[in-house]
Amino acid sequence: MANSKQVLGLYKQLLEKAYKFDNYNFREYSKRRIHDAFKDNKGLSDPKAIDEFYNKGIDSLALLHRQTTISQMYTFDKLVVEPLKKHH
Amino acid sequence: MYRRLVAFSRKPLRKSTVGASSVRPFSQTIIETSNPVTGELHITTNFTNGTQPPKGSTISLKSAKRDATQFGTRPIYLDVQATTPTDPRVLDKMMEFYTGLYGNPHSSTHSYGWETDREVEKAREYIADVINADPKEIIFTSGATESNNMVIKGVPRFYKNTKKHIITTQTEHKCVLDSARHMQDEGFEVTYLPVDSHGLINLDDLKNAIRKDTALVSIMAVNNEIGVIQPIKEIGEICRKNKIFFHTDAAQAFGKIPIDVNEMKIDLLSISSHKIYGPKGIGAVYVRRRPRVRLEPLINGGGQERGLRSGTLAPPLVAGFGEAARLIKQEMEYDQKYIDRLSNKLKSGLLAIPSTQLNGSEDPNSQYPGCVNVSFAYIEGESLLMALKDIALSSGSACTSASLEPSYVLHALGADDALAHSSIRFGIGRFTTEQEVDYVIQAINERVEFLRKMSPLWEMVQEGIDLNSIEWSGH
Numbered sequence: 001m002a003n004s005k006q007v008l009g010l011y012k013q014l015l016e017k018a019y020k021f022d023n024y025n026f027r028e029y030s031k032r033r034i035h036d037a038f039k040d041n042k043g044l045s046d047p048k049a050i051d052e053f054y055n056k057g058i059d060s061l062a063l064l065h066r067q068t069t070i071s072q073m074y075t076f077d078k079l080v081v082e083p084l085k086k087h088h
Numbered sequence: 089m090y091r092r093l094v095a096f097s098r099k100p101l102r103k104s105t106v107g108a109s110s111v112r113p114f115s116q117t118i119i120e121t122s123n124p125v126t127g128e129l130h131i132t133t134n135f136t137n138g139t140q141p142p143k144g145s146t147i148s149l150k151s152a153k154r155d156a157t158q159f160g161t162r163p164i165y166l167d168v169q170a171t172t173p174t175d176p177r178v179l180d181k182m183m184e185f186y187t188g189l190y191g192n193p194h195s196s197t198h199s200y201g202w203e204t205d206r207e208v209e210k211a212r213e214y215i216a217d218v219i220n221a222d223p224k225e226i227i228f229t230s231g232a233t234e235s236n237n238m239v240i241k242g243v244p245r246f247y248k249n250t251k252k253h254i255i256t257t258q259t260e261h262k263c264v265l266d267s268a269r270h271m272q273d274e275g276f277e278v279t280y281l282p283v284d285s286h287g288l289i290n291l292d293d294l295k296n297a298i299r300k301d302t303a304l305v306s307i308m309a310v311n312n313e314i315g316v317i318q319p320i321k322e323i324g325e326i327c328r329k330n331k332i333f334f335h336t337d338a339a340q341a342f343g344k345i346p347i348d349v350n351e352m353k354i355d356l357l358s359i360s361s362h363k364i365y366g367p368k369g370i371g372a373v374y375v376r377r378r379p380r381v382r383l384e385p386l387i388n389g390g391g392q393e394r395g396l397r398s399g400t401l402a403p404p405l406v407a408g409f410g411e412a413a414r415l416i417k418q419e420m421e422y423d424q425k426y427i428d429r430l431s432n433k434l435k436s437g438l439l440a441i442p443s444t445q446l447n448g449s450e451d452p453n454s455q456y457p458g459c460v461n462v463s464f465a466y467i468e469g470e471s472l473l474m475a476l477k478d479i480a481l482s483s484g485s486a487c488t489s490a491s492l493e494p495s496y497v498l499h500a501l502g503a504d505d506a507l508a509h510s511s512i513r514f515g516i517g518r519f520t521t522e523q524e525v526d527y528v529i530q531a532i533n534e535r536v537e538f539l540r541k542m543s544p545l546w547e548m549v550q551e552g553i554d555l556n557s558i559e560w561s562g563h
Contacts (some may be wrong), residue, residue, distance in 0.1 A: 025165070025519035025520070028519075029521075033422075063180050066180060067177075067179065077160055078162060080159055081160075081521075081524055083158060084158055085158075
């Protein structure tokens with residue numbers, strides 16, 4: 001079973017990746033979705049369910065890695081709601 | 089053991105050293121469009137603000153609320169009824185098919201064909217799952233327009249010896265209305281049902297319009313301009329009782345409102361991929377097998393898709409569409425809760441402006457919250473759109489946005505020309521942020537006030553003159 005340290009580490013890694021989206025809307029959505037997914041599954045106690053959720057997170061991390069790379073390769077002008085200075 | 093990611097270490101890009109050789113480094117080959125620091129490809133779009141305030145005016149249209157040099161220039165996207173951005177998860181699925189899985193899904197002699205065929209069937213399953221259909225009942229087409237054409241032309245043509253009548257509504261999408269008109273030329277009779285001021289049809293009108301030789305009833309589930317949801321279940325029951333095929337155009341409804349083809353007794357249903365964060369260029373039509381619906385295909389050939397739509401499938405698009413359908417089902421509750429919240433915020437923010445009116449139904453059960461259509465009296469919708477260069481909006485469907493004609497959908501609701509001209513549609517989707525909605529509310533508030541200050545009509549209304557009492561002359 002994934003321990004809380006591993007889960008927390010995954011959460012942190014996912015958010016770090018989400019911040020790397022160059023596209024404002026995808027970045028904001030990923031941040032919100034990751035946060036809400038972890039919050040909604042906070043009460044999970046069944047080890048099998050925790051592992052399933054953890055593995056899904058690992059898959060999402062790989063996906064985010066690929067997609068943020070693509071997003072950084074094809075960039076567009078910033079939106080009118082986006083500050084021009086670097087985010088991080 | 090847990091799966092580990094091997095491909096995670098990121099090697100820094102090796103910079104080629106520029107020597108005396110004539111070979112240019114990569115970063116110089118696209119010098120006009122690339123960022124000299126990072127070498128990133130950069131596509132620039134210049135949006136110049138053409139709208140200028142009158143001389144002596146203190147209000148400026150240049151920026152909505154803050155220093156423009158601190159912020160980007162690309163407009164906020166608020167037109168998800170026209171099309172949606174492709175979800176990165178969908179693109180991730182599609183990438184496999186553009187890199188390795190290139191087999192023809194209809195090639196049954198080798199594994200290249202089998203592997204793509206397996207993925208195509210998986211996608212079909214995901215799409216069928218959203219509407220509780222059997223995967224065999226899903227036929228892939230090029231989009232909802234083709235699906236609508238196929239149904240509206242195909243079903244009556246198949247039954248043309250005994251049936252000569254089609255029923256549809258006045259507020260349908262152009263592709264349904266145009267196909268219906270085409271069928272009139274072929275000798276069929278078409279009844280266009282009127283709608284009430286909220287955009288809903290009257291079920292008694294439908295019952296009265298049904299004849300012995302009615303072949304097909306086609307009524308859209310969610311309207312693309314005002315977001316009103318028709319009573320699909322009741323319509324389905326009426327049609328089944330009269331043994332008439334019922335088609336619904338669910339391009340705007342698929343995955344956004346709960347649809348069950350068996351419970352709602354839908355016989356045919358059109359779906360579009362790019363309205364659910366999938367790729368453009370693909371759609372599907374659901375064709376019921378029991379009781380069997382028969383139709384004449386538009387495209388003949390190799391007999392793919394049960395012989396109803398020949399031609400090789402596009403596995404990248406099909407798989408992307410399937411993934412989009414899987415996601416929209418998985419995320420439906422989460423997305424709708426979020427869209428609901430933003431929609432309420434936007435509505436209350438916009439309707440706080442005096443002399444505004446919400447088009448569509450007030451009943452939450454018959455109104456899709458992601459589509460907010462508001463009329464701003466005493467302003468021309470197109471001029472407001474011109475003043476809102478920093479927000480991507482539309483005054484109606486994308487197909488008619490090139491013309492200045494007022495929307496026929498709003499006309500059908502009984503709106504007068506002035507109201508139809510002054511309405512704007514706001515679309516909220518999965519990727520809309522709260523920050524964007526806040527910006528839009530403030531920008532609209534400021535621009536509406538600005539344009540009304542210029543409007544002589546608004547001045548008259550403020551002075552208490554009834555506009556209807558004026559006798560206009562000179563034109």
